[in-house]
Amino acid sequence: MTDPLPLPVRVALARRVDTVPAADALPGGCAYEPKFDGHRMVVLTGPVRLQTRSGRLVTATFPEIAEAAGALPPGVVLDGEVVIWRDGRIDFGALQRRALRGSRRGPVLPANYAAFDLLAAAGTDLRGRPYDERRAALVALLAPLGPPLQAVPMTTDRDEAVQWYTSLAPAGIEGLVVKGRGQRYRPDRRDWLKLRHAVPQDAEAIGFTGTPRAPRALVLDLGDGPFASAPLDAPLRTQLAALLVPPTPTAAAALDDGTPYRPLPAPLPVEILQGEGRHALTAVLRLRPEA
Template sequence: MGENDRRLVPPISPMTARTVDVPPRAPGLAYEAKWDGYRVLLFARADAPHLQSRRGTDLSPGFPDILRAAAELGEEAVFDGELVVIEEGAVNFSALQSRAQRTGRRAEAAAAAHPAHFIAFDLLQLGDETTMARPYRERRALLEEIFTRHDLQPPWALCPMTTDPDQASEWLDPAWGAVGVEGMVVKGLGQPYRPGERGWRKLRARATAEAVVGAVTGPVTSPDALLLGRYDADGVLRLVAQSAPVTNVLRREIGRMLTPAGADHPWTGARFRSGWGTRDILDHRCVVPDRVVEFEADVAFDEGRWRHPVQARRVRAELRPDQVPKFGEPDPG
């Protein structure tokens, strides 16, 4: 057997992308839709199907529906792709997270209630051949052939791809974020697949929004980061976002405007995690919620909150807290 004729064994470190600010435009590039789900490698094998997370964790127990589809494919292959749960025409990240935590009968019940989809965008092995040394254009052609040959239906899905940068730029419209497309990944048509290498490029769709400063980390007079909230229909201030470290200019400006809050602040004694899915608790200081800031965020939005840290851009001194959209309401386009 040659170098490219061996069975891949999990875990494998997937090829990844570095973030860029401007869509690259050059001959020989392919653009894929970037989905808001779990990056996974799917080992389609009748005897031992396997689902691996980006960091190598075995996700198989939580997704028996995907394992069955992999076992029943009819040929051996290893796919790279995104795992999502789609409900009412949009990605439901919370349902995906919940499914990943279930096993056994609870996993089967969750699969029936919240079916998952595997969105394939690359091919690492087909039959006895390890295809990673092949250029992307050939791997993509083989991937499309598999979908055609087996007439694959849900839970299988083929990731949209184009070589037209203008068409791909549509995926940067925040409107796509409402259905779960959070941007694009750019790959060279001649690129091989190199595990662990940050050889691709990615852009996330971003939009601006407003929220009320409810608490800070660091000193109130010179905050490191902002905890941002919106009022719900009952008038309760709810956390919607945590900012990345603010710029020195904004730190000085907003530090002069903030006032430490008293014990009657709605977030007094609250415990906020430092990130989505983490257990670390933030050391925050409540402030009087009378200042509005504008921030820039990607479209990873779930249950009324932005999952990733946002970039606070400026104070909106002309806006009152009651002029900010309510918790759970869509932002104006």
């Protein structure tokens, strides 16, 4: 079957807000979904392929997701997040390690796929249809399957969404994503809204800006593409410089805004704090090389 959407599939984006939006803040009213702490992933069928937001294929890295998607008819395109649960909460660090090392290097925790949109079905592009219609089709498609492939919860009740936001953080839920029930799906447009908790979390740095002797910031990737942290404080710069000696030659890279950075020879576990607000930065609280 011919793919119903141009490849690689481009995804819709969200812009930050500071409070839970009112029920009528978006066209057609608001649909509230929990924001899972995972990696953005597009699932295509006929044949099954798993694609990251950047367009890279990672089908072999998550064979359990690919196997579950094999039960879907050809011509389906899903948008969602791949996550790993451990001890009743989402473990982003375990997901990062698996994404970087693959699934064939020793025991790994099983992954789950939380689908939040249906972009195509039976080879038909659904992106021009309203959210409510796509959501109903998504639930009907995935309901017979169950884990590890399932639809994210959704509510149109703002009070329930506020309760989710305040009560689900201990389970690793980052916050909320809010969508207009009458909105179509527009790739690369920030039509959706997102509200995140400002709580410390584990992550992995993949690069740094500055020089090995005078690093300025770390480059992180939380599933939405690489970005630079807030400038490191003096103790962290000193600690990072010590870890970079002797420097390992690596090819230069650049962020979406053109900022150059140097990839690290291996991912570096860190603890970060994501600020709230539209222009908030992500601060690195500590380096965790022992992890």
